[in-house]
Amino acid sequence: MSNAYIDQFPAEAKVIRAAFYSSFFALALGGVFGIIQTLHRTGYYRFIDSADYYTVLTAHGVFLVISFTIFFLVGIFTWAITTSLDRGVEDLRFTWGWYGLMAVGITLTGVAILAGFTDATDISASVLFTFYAPLQAHPLFYLGLVLFVVGTWFAGVDWFRSWWAWKAENPDERIPLPAFMVLTTMLMWYIATLGVAAAILLFLLPWSLGLIESVNPLLTRTLFWFFGHPVVYFWLMPAYMMWYVLLPKISGGKLFSDPLARVVFVLFLILSVPTGIHHQYLDPGIAEGFKFIAMTNTMFLLLPSLLTAFTVVASMEHGARQRGGEGYLGWLKALPWRDPVFAGMALAGLMFAAAGFSGMINAGMNINYLVHNTFWVVGHFHLTVGTAVALTFMAVTYWFLPQVTGKQLWSRSVALGQVVLWFVGMTFMSNAMHRGGLLGIPRRTAEPQYDGFEFEAAVGSVAELDAQIALGGVLLTLSLVLFFANVVGTALNGRSDDLPDNSYAGTLSGPEDAPQILDNLKLWTAIAVVLVIFAYTFPLLSIIDRGGLFGPELVELPLSTLDLESISALALAVEQSTIATLETTADTATAVIAGVIP
Amino acid sequence: MNIHAYEKLWLVAAMLLIVGFIATITYGSVALGITMVGDQQDTVEPTELADDDRFDDPRVEQVGENEYEAYVVAQTFSFQPNPIEVPEDSDVTFYVTSRDVIHSFSLVGTNVNTMVIPGEVAEMTVEFDDPAEYGVVCNEYCGPGHHDMEGEVHVVSEDEFDLTELEADGPDEVETGDEISVDVTTENRQLEAIETTITLEIGDETLTEDVTIEGGETLETTFTVDSATLGEGDHDWTVTVDDHTDSGTVTVADDLEDDGGDDDE
Structure with a gap:
């Protein structure tokens, strides 16, 4: 008999499985759209019309950065809360309820996006992940997003309930580190999502329904970025949590410092939101001073990431020395590089360091002009969310799957090949994207090939960059295929009694070294709110004063059914099977919910 | 701790x-x-740009010795004016707004890059040195034709650059023996005077007039040709001032049934 998570918390393991499978389904869809657009953009293989490229791009963005990441993180957050507080959720029906709400929400949004491929309906939402007005999506798109986000709010409530119940029983104990990370991340998320909730509920949804005439495009855009930057930390924090609580253990050692891990998460809670305007350095209508404040906050956000780099590497070194590693750098050889969980996370961390450097360029208010909205930015976030987060999630899946299914991983060698392939593929792709951006090649375009001019490469050529991107895209797709082979192979395995215990890393310097005040979540939340008020009140008032709450009269651009002649049978097939599967998922979720309600 | x-x-x-x-x-x-793109400019009504002093006629204006202002409108899926022509060694302030959705105005490979938001006017001043041609892209997704949205900025040499506008007007038909008059309007929108030659070519005839046009002034000239020397038939004519041309066709006939036809080309 093993002591895996599924043995301790069989009911919660079921919820986590459902969240993981929803996440992987979104990953599969996002991956398919990813390779379609990679080959289209680079000109290697085009079978869709360029006008439909933007539907593909919307689907790629929303499925990967909303569904894949967030479904996965609600899974590991549930694991973190139940494991570290050592108690099941307070009310399983409530837990399935928020999962169901998220599933229904994203299904609506997904259907609205995918309907853009067919002329059988007027529904369409090819507005990309940022849905900037006056581009207008079908109301279903906005409604689905709202339901999804409300689902995550309830998920947070669930985890807070667990903590409150635990605290009542353990009044003098420190919050266990994983739970602390979940709670601070969720507090940040509550503040951040107020922006997108306001943008959608007050403006975009009523506008798409025809209830209001117009919106202020700068206002809805600013509210989007109020949410749009912190959302990247919502993806990143679970990856950080894995680096703090799982990676040291897999390395064979302990976490270097519990107090500094807490400091890092507190800093993210405080600084994540009042930075969103750094996405708007080039926006007319926002004064330079507001941009400067956002930049300063952004630069200080480097601090928790730099601290994380130290702590993670120090923890790895500690692990390596426990395993007999010696020397200044010789210890690196003693790390368990053949373990896919370790290799994946370590490679993801390495890529994140590179991403940090391109991020510093992005953050520089005036250097940003050179790279804003170029391919450089795409290279940057394929390193951050596309590797630091996605590769970490895939790597830890190899640890979590046995825990929540009770089955042995199908193949560790395939898993190792998968994480390495991802690293190699992304190296090609993101490097070429960064370089392309410096030539001025824009992001978000079906054909960066123009009539009047050509992009001039100082080193290499645009054709060479395209080749690297296409090669990278193919390797990443292969990597995904290997990942899904493992997920499916594991699901088909029989129940195993020989699984590792469910546990996380101990600490060298424990919570007893952390000042009590670090656990004062009310204080940190209050500071975070004050900083947000400071950073956003005047910009928002100024935007409303200039352009009006509901903006000037606009020429809206509803992206209803566009040029449809060239849609291939494949796109239709993908779309129909997707809708069918999404519906099945929803049905399954509903059935499961019905099943657990006595 | x-x-x-x-x-x-x-x-x-x-x-x-x-x-x-x-x-x-x-x-x-x-x-x-x-400096950053900021909130220096007042807002505009995106649907009423045709009545806006700055954006009714997208153009380049000279405001100082080496200082120019370019009023640019971005819309699905083009920029106006296009190409934007400015002289070398100049400071050009771009004012860019949108008629519809959010676009960008981005000179490829440079840090001249701004978002273009309906209702707002982006302002940025750029120093151009040597003659060059820059591609302009919209790097913000603006709809299904986004990838077709492009323009150009031409930085031309001092000699090639002017802000001259030429318009010539002649009759459609005249009776043999009558005079053909072509009215030429030449506007010099630069601040300095220009010395140039206005040329009319019609049939085998070439008429020229050397002129000096003060900065900001408009000069009206009329060329007159005897239709008899051209003979019966259709005759193409072209008026040239530096690089600018305007042209038309006049028909010379022995007897015209009606007397009209001299009001436009």
């Missing part, structure tokens, strides 16, 4: 790095005068 010595060192180094970044950027803004 127990912090390892190395970690303290790292913390200090990290803080120095951050403060250093902020300092260099502040230096760039304050000492080097790199």
Whole structure:
């Protein structure tokens, strides 16, 4: 008999499985759209019309950065809360309820996006992940997003309930580190999502329904970025949590410092939101001073990431020395590089360091002009969310799957090949994207090939960059295929009694070294709110004063059914099977919910 | 709180790095005068640009010796004017707005890059040195034809550059023996006077007139040709001032049934 998570918390393991499978389904869809657009953009293989490229791009963005990441993180957050507080959720029906709400929400949004491929309906939402007005999506798109986000709010409530119940029983104990990370991340998320909730509920949804005439495009855009930057930390924090609580253990050692891990998460809670305007350095209508404040906050956000780099590497070194590693750098050889969980996370961390450097360029208010909205930015976030987060999630899946299914991983060698392939593929792709951006090649375009001019490469050529991107895209797709082979192979395995215990890393310097005040979540939340008020009140008032709450009269651009002649049978097939599967998922979720309600 | 010595060192180094970044950027803004796109300009009504003094006629204007202003309108899926022509060694302030959705105005491979938001006017001043041609792209997704949205900025030599506008007007038909008059309107929108030659070519005839047009002035000239020397038939004519041309066709006939036809070309 093993002591895996599924043995301790069989009911919660079921919820986590459902969240993981929803996440992987979104990953599969996002991956398919990813390779379609990679080959289209680079000109290697085009079978869709360029006008439909933007539907593909919307689907790629929303499925990967909303569904894949967030479904996965609600899974590991549930694991973190139940494991570290050592108690099941307070009310399983409530837990399935928020999962169901998220599933229904994203299904609506997904259907609205995918309907853009067919002329059988007027529904369409090819507005990309940022849905900037006056581009207008079908109301279903906005409604689905709202339901999804409300689902995550309830998920947070669930985890807070667990903590409150635990605290009542353990009044003098420190919050266990994983739970602390979940709670601070969720507090940040509550503040951040107020922006997108306001943008959608007050403006975009009523506008798409025809209830209001117009919106202020700068206002809805600013509210989007109020949410749009912190959302990247919502993806990143679970990856950080894995680096703090799982990676040291897999390395064979302990976490270097519990107090500094807490400091890092507190800093993210405080600084994540009042930075969103750094996405708007080039926006007319926002004064330079507001941009400067956002930049300063952004630069200080480097601090928790730099601290994380130290702590993670120090923890790895500690692990390596426990395993007999010696020397200044010789210890690196003693790390368990053949373990896919370790290799994946370590490679993801390495890529994140590179991403940090391109991020510093992005953050520089005036250097940003050179790279804003170029391919450089795409290279940057394929390193951050596309590797630091996605590769970490895939790597830890190899640890979590046995825990929540009770089955042995199908193949560790395939898993190792998968994480390495991802690293190699992304190296090609993101490097070429960064370089392309410096030539001025824009992001978000079906054909960066123009009539009047050509992009001039100082080193290499645009054709060479395209080749690297296409090669990278193919390797990443292969990597995904290997990942899904493992997920499916594991699901088909029989129940195993020989699984590792469910546990996380101990600490060298424990919570007893952390000042009590670090656990004062009310204080940190209050500071975070004050900083947000400071950073956003005047910009928002100024935007409303200039352009009006509901903006000037606009020429809206509803992206209803566009040029449809060239849609291939494949796109239709993908779309129909997707809708069918999404519906099945929803049905399954509903059935499961019905099943657990006595 | 127990912090390892190395970690303290790292913390200090990290803080120095951050403060250093902020300092260099502040230096760039304050000492080097790199300004950001901000809220300098008043808002406009995106649906009423046709009635807006600045954007009713997208154009380049001269405002100082080497100073120009370019009023640019971005819309799905083009820029106006296109190409934008400015002289070498000039300071050009771009004012860019949108007629419909959010676009960008971005000179490829440079840091001339701004979002274009309906209702707002982006302002940025650029120093151009040597003659060059720059591609302009919209790098913000603006709809299904986004990838077709492009333009050009031509920085031309002092000699080639002008802000001259030429318009010529002649009759459609005249009776043999009557005079053909072509009215030429030449506007010099630069601040300095230009000396140039206005040329009319019609049939085998070439008429010229050397003129001086003061800055901001408009000159009206009329060329007159005897239709008899051209003979019966259709005759193409072309008026040329520097690189600018305007042209038309006049029909010379022995007897015209009606007397009209001299009001437009």
